[in-house]
Amino acid sequence: MLKVTNLVKYYKRFLAVDGLSFEVGDGEIVGLLGPNGAGKTTVLRCVTGIVQASEGAIEIDGIDLETNEEEVKRRIAFVPEVPTPYEMLTVWEHLRFIAMAYQTMDGFEERADAMLHRFDLDEKRNDLVLSLSKGMKQKLAIACAFIHEARVILLDEPLIGIDPRGVHELKEMISEAKSNGKAILISTHMLDTAERLCDRIIILRRGTILAEGNLAELHESAKMGKDASLEDVFLTLTEEGGEVEITPLS
Numbered sequence: 001m002l003k004v005t006n007l008v009k010y011y012k013r014f015l016a017v018d019g020l021s022f023e024v025g026d027g028e029i030v031g032l033l034g035p036n037g038a039g040k041t042t043v044l045r046c047v048t049g050i051v052q053a054s055e056g057a058i059e060i061d062g063i064d065l066e067t068n069e070e071e072v073k074r075r076i077a078f079v080p081e082v083p084t085p086y087e088m089l090t091v092w093e094h095l096r097f098i099a100m101a102y103q104t105m106d107g108f109e110e111r112a113d114a115m116l117h118r119f120d121l122d123e124k125r126n127d128l129v130l131s132l133s134k135g136m137k138q139k140l141a142i143a144c145a146f147i148h149e150a151r152v153i154l155l156d157e158p159l160i161g162i163d164p165r166g167v168h169e170l171k172e173m174i175s176e177a178k179s180n181g182k183a184i185l186i187s188t189h190m191l192d193t194a195e196r197l198c199d200r201i202i203i204l205r206r207g208t209i210l211a212e213g214n215l216a217e218l219h220e221s222a223k224m225g226k227d228a229s230l231e232d233v234f235l236t237l238t239e240e241g242g243e244v245e246i247t248p249l250s
């Protein structure tokens, strides 16, 4: 389980994340939504330890990031917003390198084969990463995240730029990870997908949580009827100046 308590992040004097607390349970998929600049990537980067939180605590299965960084990082898989793979490795070498780094080489070959097949990358296995198309690099980043046995999977806008079959496979992989008891946190602007895929949604704006819950709970927060779509809820809650009074979170 991922637990984030009172997370604050300043970039110099700019407050990007303002005291967020939330949890993602085992076998749960939580969607992180919010307008551009809301703080989604910052939250995910703080959770991975890529950027250092200014305040607050991040724990995975009760292990604290600050005091036990290596143990926490070992339990996290992350698909960044902009993947930066090692371009001078082949696709196969890249997958193997990640699996070795995370010490999860048991059954590596079968898992890697299956992953490449799912993402239609069989033909590219011996090609250098630098020769891949943009979407192929995104698929490789996803494959790398799923190749090791992480407890918590963080995905930052993973659906951008990959083809419909890739999107389908990724959704399947996320659902399978859920069935295997992983905690999954996914930032996205694709509201239809979030509505279908996520057990719970967190809507951020300017580094704070506007609303959190399943669709029914979000309807309540936005004071909207149960027929309202997630898009209606999102647009109402995130409208600047048109503030609805937000129901306090428990």
Ligand SMILES: Nc1ncnc2c1ncn2[C@@H]1O[C@H](COP(=O)(O)OP(=O)(O)OP(=O)(O)O)[C@@H](O)[C@H]1O
Residues within 6 Å of the ligand: 011, 014, 016, 034, 035, 036, 037, 038, 039, 040, 041, 042, 043
């Ligand atoms: N390295 C940085 N230095 C200074 N400010 C930053 C830095 N990274 C992000 N910010 C600022 O923090 C805020 C949150 O940015 P963040 O990238 O977390 O937003 P986001 O919700 O992921 O947006 P998007 O939907 O566009 O990906 C923005 O105002 C951004 O300009």
Ligand SMILES: [Mg+2]
Residues within 6 Å of the ligand: 040, 041, 042, 081, 156
């Ligand atoms: Mg972002």
